Amino acid sequence: MLLKSWISSFSRSLKYYCSNLENYSLADDDNNDQRDGRNNDLEGNIHHSSILFERLISEFETNGQNVNIENESTRLLNQHAISDLEDAKDYRSLVSLGKSTVTQTMFNAVNVLVGIAILALPYAFKCSGWIIGISTFFFCLISTNYTAKILKKCLDTDPECLTYADLAYLAYGQKGKIFIGFIFLMDLYNAAVALMILVGDSLKILFPQMDLTHLKLISFLVITPITWLPINYLSYTSLLGIFTAASLALVLLIDGLTKFDAPGSLWQPMNTHLLPPSWMVLPLSFGLINSAFSGHAVFPSLYRDMAKPLYYKKTVNSSYLITGIIYFTVAVCGYLMFGSETMQEITQSIMSTQGYSLFLNSVVVWLIVINPLAKFPLTLTPINLSIEVATLVSFLIVGTAIVFPTFDRAMSLLGSCFSFLISSIFPILCHLKMFGTIWTFLPSELLGDG
Template identity: 40%
Template sequence: MRSSKSIRPSCNGQSTFGQTLFNSTAMLVGLGMLSEPLAFAYAGWIVGTFLIFSYAFVACYTAKILARLILADPRIRSYSDIGRKAFGSRATPMISFLFCLELFSVSVVLVTLFGDSLHSLMPQYSSNFYKAWGTILLIPMVFLPLSLLSYTSILGILSTITLVIVIFIDGLSKKEGPGSLFSPQPTNLSTQGVVPLGVAFGLFMAGFSGHAVIPSLARDMADPSQFDTMVNWSFIIATCIYTIIGYVGYLMFGNNVSDEVSIDLLATPGYNSSLNTLCLWLLVVTPFSKFGLNNQPLNATIEILIGLDSPITSPEHLAEEPDRLSGTIPKYSTLLHRKRLLSVLQRIVVTSLSVTASISIPNFSSMMAFLGSFSAFTICIIGPILAKVLIEGNCSRFDIVVLFVGSIMVIWGTIAAFI
């Protein structure tokens, strides 16, 4: 397989290796980690361990495929552009729909995590109340450039590391269950059944569903030749964190673990309440560190589809336009300002719709299972391999096996999520 190291794009971005690594890791870690113990409860120790490492390997493989395809053609700006090149213009609406559905689902999950975490900390108000007011704080995040979002991503990674440390401290500080590593709760070696296993497919896969952002990350990297190395480290970090949280959380709370393990930490007596409260507050920050990064490719795709494809990434960009164009082509200038205004409005509307959907579908594990089973498998596994086969004309035996097994898991997991 050719590496993206051989690609020399005509135009590089501004983000360094470290900034891109922070963005990539923050995109992977933080979304699915809270439901990892529940995924192990559904799949059991043996199948769960196999699934999490298998998904990580395959997802990393397909991320490199996307980066190679993107960097090989300077005309490609988004995931939808890859689909258009591979499947033709007729497939563009469907590809764009699936792409937007995954990113929108991620946004809904982020809003749900934000509301549930605040409700656990301050139960006097409902989760929906915090979601509604959170809209005011989330809207500015969709106008920040990737270079600035890398710093907010550090906060998301910090909250993740803190959660891992707190889980260990809680588990070791308590001698009796539930919630103790010295007195593990009942667990299973094998899966609990056909439907729970299908849900586990989605819960495990949802943690590795950051491929929709790959075009933005690859294009914005100052040295794209380092992308493969960056994404390797990103997936190694994410897989280690997911496995640790899944193992420890499952041991501590067993088959009765909640949709979000953070809720169990705050609700179980016998822990250091101040430490767990600090952990929950950091988890409140996580959606803010990821919301803007996740919504950037979503908004870019929507703007292209509706004809508002003049790029805006920050409020400062709204004032940037060569005087030459505005002075010599007044009509063009008026049209450009109108598009910019509509682009701002579009981003606000999409953010508001994410909050509305989260209020309408408040179940965290259901959204995560659907996100992983349908959207993540289709966008992150099946799509990149099919694009590679059609564009490069190369299909290995490994690609065939992944496509076949992945298609079965899409159907199985999606049905199980609805059930």
């Protein structure tokens, strides 16, 4: 029951996140029947597992309205942007029932923050050196923690603002919403490409005799049918993210402490640098580190789903503390163990080094293979694709991953461009538009009427 409760909490947050992009669906009108079929599957699951669905139906019935329950509930539960809920008498019931506890919200936030970027953090420190690497790490951690709290202040101006897209509309109108929708789409596409590159690289570690392109094509054949599944099945894979990241950090520590000679030992670290060995790759380091803290698209949904929203800031702080510890452990240990020989994915360095437990490291690599396989469909879910278009998009993503096969470049682009806009720039711009100042940390009495 406890596990079901936590999964239900994450599933609710994921559905609110998906509503950010429903107005930017890539599905053709001719494929509406197939999409409706998938939505009906989702509706059926919600009917059996959530009191939210029951209370919503009950509200329509007790008010004596003649409503087609199946069609109306599907529309409300799958298209609950503010503009689509004006016909319901109390659409805020969608976010007032079945809410998450503080612990569940913290779990969801950590699950959103901890991602595949963890694999590239030791390489980011290699590119930047200790001084700039650690400084950039804490700058990204503190600044994105700060902007996550700014989102709460902006959301509090209108209790009917439910999602990141709604916030964009509230601050900058329809143009702002379209712009954020475009950034979301680019962010999701780039993230999906990075996931596919990671799957291919990880399988190459496990099966070095096979061609990398063939492995990616096999991954396409395995992943694509999973993208056809309803979201309620995919939400059960949400636990993999945290479990994989924690396992990687633990195995890295075990490897480093059980090996006593370089390379790959914490007892005898490799040569490292205080400053970047090449200043030309410094921007790459910033993108890699910033991509690790890119969960802001989901934070409005997490906030609205909290049973005790007054604890939001403390929850954000706790989530960032846990995430920061996991990330910093992997980044520092990985760079100490492999130094200038650190590869773009720390698993590549681990598996290519003699003296470790092959079984333990293989288990972690398999977890890293399975994790993208689970997250890839979740990444495409907000775009609301039909089966045919989902297959086509998956093929395009695999093609992009084959043409541009470097994981560090994909993650750096994700962090320095799309994630930086969503996680750092846009929350401050929203605050500027709503409150007339970027000095969000100053007390309101010092800011005057503006």
